[in-house]
Amino acid sequence: MNEAVRIAIDAMGGDHGPSVVVPGAALALRERPGTRFLLVGDEAQIAPLLAREPALSAASEVVHTTVAVRMDDKPSQALRSGRRTSSMWMAIDAVKTGRADCVVSAGNTGALMAMSKICLRTMAHVDRPAIAAMWPTVKGVSIVLDVGASIGADAQHLVDLGIMGAAMARIVRGIERPSVGLLNVGVEEIKGLEEIKAAGRMLRELALPSLDYRGFVEGDDLGRGTVDVVVTEGFTGNIALKTAEGTAVQIGRYLREVMSANLMSKVGYWFARGAFAALREKMDPRGVNGGVFLGLDGVVIKSHGGTDAVGYARAIGVGHEMVSHDLLARIRDQLALSQDSQSAAAAAAALPGTAAVSAP
Missing domain, CATH: 3.40.718.10 (Isopropylmalate Dehydrogenase)
Incomplete structure (x- = not known):
């Protein structure tokens, strides 16, 4: 990709929130200059940390929300209380609306999967x-x-x-x-x-x-x-x-x-x-x-909730790699090829005279 990779960050996700997320994003930026970030979370907590990282601050936009999905929330509970307004949902939605190329979160895995599936939907042929x-x-x-x-x-x-x-x-x-x-x-x-x-x-x-x-x-x-x-x-x-x-x-x-x-x-x-x-x-x-949610119509990366800045930077790096190498297009192409092969095989099997004949 010639354009900068844009990464939406659920800044409130994980055991440590912005105190790990922001330094992790700064490390990732040093490893991959040119990356752009959309930091979604409580601006009052994010701003002081950004002030210590001038390069990251220049490459970032902060989207303010004070609503965060708790690590012990059930997915259904997170959807009821945090849909549309939580840092997790808003970061995912940035991918859906085209403001970001992928989302990274260290938050509640079940909630992240449920919100991602509802917001982004699955690819064609993927249940x-x-x-x-x-x-x-x-x-x-x-x-x-x-x-x-x-x-x-x-x-x-x-x-x-x-x-x-x-x-x-x-x-x-x-x-x-x-x-x-x-x-x-x-x-x-x-x-x-x-x-x-x-x-x-x-x-x-x-x-x-x-x-x-x-x-x-x-x-x-x-x-x-x-x-x-x-x-x-x-x-x-x-x-x-x-x-x-x-x-x-x-x-x-x-x-x-x-x-x-x-x-x-x-x-x-x-x-x-x-x-x-x-x-x-x-x-x-x-x-x-950095686990990758495969099968969604968007790139979603799950970081370990208890990781430090180094680990979070690695999760961001995984997202950057998936976007840079166009993971979604590769998956779509191969799934379509598989569907075509299976359809051709089914059609051939249905033709008269194609069934196996036992030797006399």
Whole structure:
């Protein structure tokens, strides 16, 4: 894109609100000069923070509202009390009206999804949006979706997730034909729920040029980076995500306890501190902060609610990348291609004489 990317920010979202959002936007601006910001929230809280960041102030417009969605609000409650007037809704609406190219929020995930779906609507041929997360692996980063937007999925929805995830992977990883796998209880074709097995058959028969379907993958393949895109439904995906986050915290705590157990451990840590610093950087969740709501007719980025300015800047960076590489157009093109392929296959199957004939 030749024009500056315009990012609407829900400044009141998250555990810390403007105190993290504004410094995070300032960091993002230094990394991506030319970005424009629409900061939506309480001007009395935002203005003093902006005064400390002259470059960000010059690149920003503040839209005032004192209404904020609480982190513990139910989606229905947030819609009743915050629709049209909350910082979250107004930031999303800026994308709908064309004032911004994407929205970033660290606020309540359920409320953000509900408001985004109502305000922006879903793309053609997409029944339900999904949350795609960047998952650290031994090979780099994979895309995993859905990690919590909705529970359950039929075969067509899983196919759509694979197509949308592959479009995102091409942007994040720069891979022309990302590999895609369906998360299952085993790699054998006979295992798993019928919906997963049917989705596998559909992906194999479609043979889309935009992705390389590799079959089923298991839970331990997530960390190995066996495929570029892992597809699952939201209930399973969210459990996997929270398990991975908890395991990372557990390992970090074990390491701290072991390194401070006695004098020899502390001396060993001192000599290996460079290696531990590298490990800490690899395990830092801020480096992969920023979930993408795929399937909506607009780019919506969900930041972790408790992140700091560095993590929030990363979420803004994800939004910038999705807009710069025209994520929505890529998804629309590939979904349309999938629909055409399925329609052609259905038409061919309906023609007389196309049914398989048994040998005498």
